[in-house]
Amino acid sequence: MNTNERIGLWIVGAWGGVGTTVAVGLAALQAGLADETGLTSALPEFSDLDLLEWSTLTIGGHEIRETTYRAAAAELHRNSNVFTVELLERVGDRLEQFDRNVRVGTVLNVGPTIESLAADSARATARETAWATVERIGRDLAEFRQNNGLDRVLLVNLASTEPPVPDDRLQALRSLNWDDLERRIRDEQPCPVPASTLYAAAAMLAGCAYINFTPSLGSDLPALDELARRQRVVHCGRDGKTGETLLKSVLAPMFAARNLKVLSWVGHNIFGNLDGRVLDDPVNKATKVRSKDHLLQEILGYSPQTLVTIEYIESLGDWKTAWDHIHFQGFLGTKMAMQFTWQGCDSLLAAPLVLDLVRFSEREWRRGGCGVQAHLAALFKSPMGTTEARFAQQFEMLRAWAADVRRNPQRSDAS
Numbered sequence: 474m475n476t477n478e479r480i481g482l483w484i485v486g487a488w489g490g491v492g493t494t495v496a497v498g499l500a501a502l503q504a505g506l507a508d509e510t511g512l513t514s515a516l517p518e519f520s521d522l523d524l525l526e527w528s529t530l531t532i533g534g535h536e537i538r539e540t541t542y543r544a545a546a547a548e549l550h551r552n553s554n555v556f557t558v559e560l561l562e563r564v565g566d567r568l569e570q571f572d573r574n575v576r577v578g579t580v581l582n583v584g585p586t587i588e589s590l591a592a593d594s595a596r597a598t599a600r601e602t603a604w605a606t607v608e609r610i611g612r613d614l615a616e617f618r619q620n621n622g623l624d625r626v627l628l629v630n631l632a633s634t635e636p637p638v639p640d641d642r643l644q645a646l647r648s649l650n651w652d653d654l655e656r657r658i659r660d661e662q663p664c665p666v667p668a669s670t671l672y673a674a675a676a677m678l679a680g681c682a683y684i685n686f687t688p689s690l691g692s693d694l695p696a697l698d699e700l701a702r703r704q705r706v707v708h709c710g711r712d713g714k715t716g717e718t719l720l721k722s723v724l725a726p727m728f729a730a731r732n733l734k735v736l737s738w739v740g741h742n743i744f745g746n747l748d749g750r751v752l753d754d755p756v757n758k759a760t761k762v763r764s765k766d767h768l769l770q771e772i773l774g775y776s777p778q779t780l781v782t783i784e785y786i787e788s789l790g791d792w793k794t795a796w797d798h799i800h801f802q803g804f805l806g807t808k809m810a811m812q813f814t815w816q817g818c819d820s821l822l823a824a825p826l827v828l829d830l831v832r833f834s835e836r837e838w839r840r841g842g843c844g845v846q847a848h849l850a851a852l853f854k855s856p857m858g859t860t861e862a863r864f865a866q867q868f869e870m871l872r873a874w875a876a877d878v879r880r881n882p883q884r885s886d887a888s
Contacts, residue, residue, distance in 0.1 A: 474839065480529050481617055481626035482831055483681070485672055487534030487575045490746050490791055491631045491686070493545040494824035495532070496571050497556060500564035502527040507560075511825040513852070513871075514832040522878050524832045533574025533617045535610070535672075537587075537595035542568035553746075553790035555818055574621070576613045579606045583668045584636040586754040590747070603664035603671060610675035625838065627831050628676040628683050630710075633751040635667050635689040637760045646670075646694055651703070654696040673697050677704045682838055684830050685710025686823070688764035693857050698845050707838045709830065709846040712764045712854040715822040716815050717742060717795035722864040724799070724811075725772040734802040737778040738769055741796045745789035746819055753785035764854045768862040793819045826852055837874070841884040848874035 482499075484492045501507035509515035514524055543565055550556045579598045580588040588596065598606065618626050638646070642665055646654070658666055658674065666674075669689035676683045677692075677700045685691030685708075692701070692708045701708045714722065717740055728735050743749075752758045762781045770776045795815040803809050830852060837846060847858030851867035861867055 474523050474525055474529070478525075478529055478624045479531065479622050480525055480831075480835055481621060481623040482530055482532050483614060483617060483626055483628040483676075484532060484534035485578060485628065485630045485669075486632035487532075487536040488538060488540050488542065488545045489536075489631055489633070490545075490549060490748065490820040491823045491827065492534065492536075493542055493549060494555075494820040495631075495827050496542050496568055497546050497561070497564060498824050498828065499527060499530055499532065500567040500571075501560060503530075503567065504564060506563060511821075512829055513826075514829045518872065519875055522836055522875055523882070525835050530831070531574070531621050531623070532571040533613075533621075534576070535578030535613070536575055537578045537580055537591040539592040539594070541572050543572075549791060549820065553792055553818060555791065555821055574617055578632070579610070579668050579671065581606050581668055581671065582635075582664070582666065583633075584754075584757060586751055586757055587633045587635070590633075590751075602662065603666055604659045606668075606671050607658060607675040607678070610672060611679040614676065614679040614681055625835065626676075626679075626681040627834055627838075628672065628681050629827055629831065630669055630672060630683070630685045630687050630689065630691055631827070632669065632687060632689070633748060634687055634757050634760050635669055636756040637763065638665075638667060638690055643690070646696075649694075649696050651696040651699045654694070670694065670697065673708065674700065677701050677706055677708070680704060680706065682706045682834055683708040684827075684834060686713045686827060686830070688712040688760045688855065692845075702844045705841075705843045707834050707842055707844065707846050708857075709834060709849045710853060710855075710857055712761075713823050713826050713830075714852060714854045715819070715826060716793060716817055717797065718765050718768065718854045719864065720797070720813065720815060722768060722772070722862060722867070725769055726863045726865065728799075728801060729773055735769070735773055735777040735799060736802055736808070737780075737798075737800045739780045739798045740765070740782070742781070742783045742793065743786045743789060744791070744793035744819055745785060745787045746791045748819065749783070749785040749789075749793075750787075752783050758783055767855065771860060771862040791819050791821075793817060833871075833874075836878065840878065840882055841886070
């Protein structure tokens with residue numbers, strides 16, 4: 474890409490564990506203090522796609538708590554033994570630069586558990602109308618673009634998981650086109666649209682791309698895809714696929730291919746970070762469980778008995794453990810079992826995926842793409858724009874996109 478171009482990464486949930494790790498990781502990559510291990514976009518097969526260079530990126534965002542990147546990173550180091558003191562010292566000045574771009578987010582329609590985490594300045598936003606929130610977010614994005622001389626801005630939702638939208642309300646929202654949804658956001662009091670969707674609308678109206686790394690609704694509405702195409706911006710989601718569900722999407726096709734009948738699949742997850750604290754609320758947890766649990770039926774073609782548990786264990790910090798027990802039936806009715814344990818640092822698994830999504834999304838946007846990016850399915854638990862749930866096939870979709878970028882660096886249908 475033109476190295477004179479500047480790209481903005483706007484993070485909703487800027488000072489959370491994943492947002493902080495993205496900031497530390499980007500600062501380390503820009504300073505030559507880290508390699509690209511863990512980054513899919515750094516694989517040799519994507520090296521000729523003219524993806525953005527790390528030096529072109531700067532960070533801003535919205536946050537409902539009061540802290541700084543330095544303080545949040547130091548807390549991650551103390552509680553979870555990630556990063557090194559030396560690294561944090563060497564990237565500290567750059568983190569302070571990112572801090573200057575962080576603004577107060579919204580707690581409108583986020584649910585009581587998330588609202589309870591907010592500082593007073595953020596709690597006051599609950600009194601805004603939905604349209605006033607959209608306008609304020611848009612002004613923050615415009616200011617970020619102007620103050621930093623940016624050519625493009627991509628908003629990434631890393632906020633805590635919202636409560637699920639009730640099915641009747643979701644069905645009503647899915648029936649709307651953009652003009653009707655805009656009217657509801659402008660006029661309806663109280664407005665039923667969740668915060669993640671307000672952020673998506675604000676981003677698109679401001680000419681920014683939108684990436685939903687959470688299981689919250691975000692841009693997963695026909696009206697928002699319509700708006701994205703009107704505004705000629707890209708969007709994708711939902712829920713970054715980093716651990717247990719990644720393994721499910723790899724292992725379930727194996728059982729299907731060998732004609733082994735899965736009888737039950739049980740997964741227990743424990744972790745102690747802020748996301749775990751929010752998911753300790755059964756209402757918020759329901760959104761996450763639904764995102765983690767749906768793909769088995771899609772891959773196997775039938776529904777085995779399943780159980781997904783998510784428990785908050787404060788002492789674990791950012792370290793997450795998943796134990797899975799798979800009970801299956803083989804030849805002559807013989808019942809057998811497979812078990813695995815996945816243990817990883819939640820934010821360190823997620824952060825490189827965020828940077829991958831920014832690189833791939835920016836490249837497609839730069840060549841004239843718009844609308845939902847189904848080819849990024851391999852990076853999400855509940856990918857938009859496709860029903861393909863098998864990881865190998867999802868990754869082939871990404872490879873096919875890369876091949877198309879090589880053939881057509883500029884889309885022929887771009888206006």
